[in-house]
Amino acid sequence: MSISPVVGDGGVDPVGDDNATVGADGFAAIEAKWRAIWDVLNPYAVADDGSRERKYVLDMFPYPSGDLHMGHAEAFALGDAVARYWMQRGYDVLHPVGWDSFGLPAENAAITRQAHPADWTYANIETQAESFRRYAVSFDWSARLHTSDPEYYRWTQWLFLRMRERGLVYRQESAVNWCPVDQTVLANEQVVGGACERCGAAVTERELTQWFLRITEYADRLLDDMAQLRGRWPERVLTMQTNWIGRSEGGYVDFALEGGSETIRVFTTRPDTLYGATFLVVAPEAELANKLCAPERRAEFDAYVARVRAGSDAERHPASTSRTGVDLGVRAVHPLTGELVPVWTSDYVLAGYGSSAIMAVPAHDQRDLDFAREFGLPVRTVVQPDDGVDPASSGIAYTGDGPHVESGPADGMDIGDASASVLRELAELEAGEPGVQYRLRDWLVSRQRFWGCPIPVVHCPSCGEVPVPDEELPVRLPELRGAELAPRGKPPLAAAEDWVNAACPRCGGDARRDTDTMDTFVDSSWYFLRYCSPGYAEGPFDPEAVRRWMPVAQYVGGVEHAILHLLYARFFTKVLRDMGLVDFDEPFQALLNQGQVILNGAAMSKSHGNLVDLGEQLATYGVDAVRLTMIFAGPPEDDIDWADVSPAGASRFLARTLRLADDVACPPGTDAEGGDRQLRSLTHRTVAQAAELAEAHRFNVLVARLMELVNAARKRIDAGSEADPAVREAVEAVAVMLSLFTPYTAEEMWEGLGHEPSVARAGWPTVDEQLVARETTVCIVQINGKLRGRLEVPVDTAEAELVSRASEQVAAALGDREVVRTVAKPPRLVNFVVG
């Protein structure tokens, strides 16, 4: 094996007999020593000169909430292993770092401390940056960015304006989610179970004029392009995105209002059940309901709407099947039967979905059946239930398939055919058409808070909404601090009079700036592009640099971003593609989700209290032991229960390995040829398998293999063969492979072995296939599938010989029973089947 050893004159005496574990002072000194050397060598710098194949490895950038915690330690140990692996494989790896530095916590801290959000933010960033250095993450620090820097958010604003030009940005008054504690609106994605995802307060509904991004226009592409990701993204994440987009195919049906020109359009996924529709329901908040309501029902209707609006989300989604609603006092004409059906309003129909109105088919929809039974409305079965139970009497709607009845031309058909038949009938009558609906809503991006990217729009009394010209970007945040940021029911920016008043870019008259800031998810929807050319001044990114590096080869981050961030980033990428700024559909080719770090089954987070302090762990066990513990604990996607793992164990292994390097006696550069064949074979098999394991992200198994190799090398030394070149070869391979996980220990070993730093640039050991191939193998001999014997055989043993030797070996066990069948899988197995 050639590890292209660079032998320096200042070689360290590789033989030492220090038998003690490296104590806390010991590794602190080692860590400080190597940090200083790395600062000079800069071993992780990106060349970007085309000399090597490029690979972009990206960790989800952190939010600067304080110092790094156990969760960061896991995520970045993992991302770093990926990045360092490809570096060792000779790739030019872009592995940048930055901070998602806008956001509410900074603002809240500023209010409490009478300070500017930037003070808190940038202080935390410096703390984290220092911790990242200590943690030895292989970042190229030159690419560092912060989304709160004006030179970054200039381009966030620029992108917002480009999207606006493409009709993807609009401002609309609508009922929105409002968090009374944070005093801001929230995106649908930020409301979890009726509560604010951030602070947990019950979310209420408000009518406000807000900015939206038209992500729904990309629903189908967001869905379809997942085909490109299948197999390289966790299936779980793809499923969550699919559910979130929630595409439903069905049809629209138009019901004419009795005695009027009005039409009520409904969306249904079951057009086949149209003959079973016995009433219509319109969402109470929908303008349609207000318009349809008969005068004699007005009072009751208004009271109902008021009650619904006041109700919290939880009240609106009761666990029980009880239903509320009001008869609107009008009737509609069934398009196929001509029958008159009543029109009701009820809060179980949502205003924001479909056409805000449904046709109720109580026999085949549980919600409709509950409602029908509550108000004594008719139930008509049009699909024969296979169990013969009548929904009208059982109270259980039948949603399965079966022959249709009382359905005109669709009689006898199944759901598929009946749907087509009904849609055909509707088409002839021009009373309906096939249609698709999505659960996904447009992305509400405005926030009534301060510490975010200002929306680059000016409101002019005569010109209306006017975009700020590109050359005037960025629209910078004013210098507000402390109490000026406290929520007062209107955005803090609105109170900054000097800032708000601006000349209209179009007519020059008095105008006011938009006082909302953007959702921070906008900032993080394109940061991976900025990393390709962080200082670029001509645009958000240098298209050439993006062409060189994007898409991201491997993205690493928590599953908590499975929907929000990843969906938004995918959306931005598609928009940029349509704008001709990038030439790919998907930003992240592969995604790796690391699990959480928990303690005794309980989550460790800010809200649950940081149960284990990273700083203390690092001080007690050292950086490498903590990193190795994270990696070795189990598969990367699994949660790590800190109570189940042991940094002490990792620490012992590292000390043992370090000692191993000290015990290597043959000089650097010795040809391994002629070394112990068995050990050499193990080394080369381990290196070969380690590459496969690393590429499959099975780092825990990789570490186990390294432990085996370390144990084998140790045995060889203890047997008196410390001068065997095979030992040096094995230990050098260990140093290089271990450098993916424990950079300090690997450097110490490398130095101890007489090489110049840095081991990070040593290169992956070359595998000799001859040594990987086994000459002999153990063939197992079975009788009726049960193990009865073993044979050590050359791997190329012919089947006939194998069977005869096997037969000999188990002759006694076989006795005089007749072999009715022999299954041979040379050279691994022979199985005799006896009667």
Place this chain on the structure above:
RNA sequence: GCCCCCGUGGCCCAAUUGGCAGAGGCGGUCGACUUAAAAUCGAUUCAGUGCCGGUUCGAGUCCGGUCGGGGGCACCA
């Protein structure tokens, strides 16, 4: 309620993807070193893969059912 994932020694996890259940670690026990302890080193203990059934020469692995754990969506028509 619907969908998805996972159940392997006391614990965390492996098992060439249908072929010897055990690689690695943690913990335990015993021994060596030590005046002693820690550290270190060596040795060693422990499961037939949640449960029931099926397919197969052969099942931890595939299929059906069931129990347990975790996750996602949840009045989206």
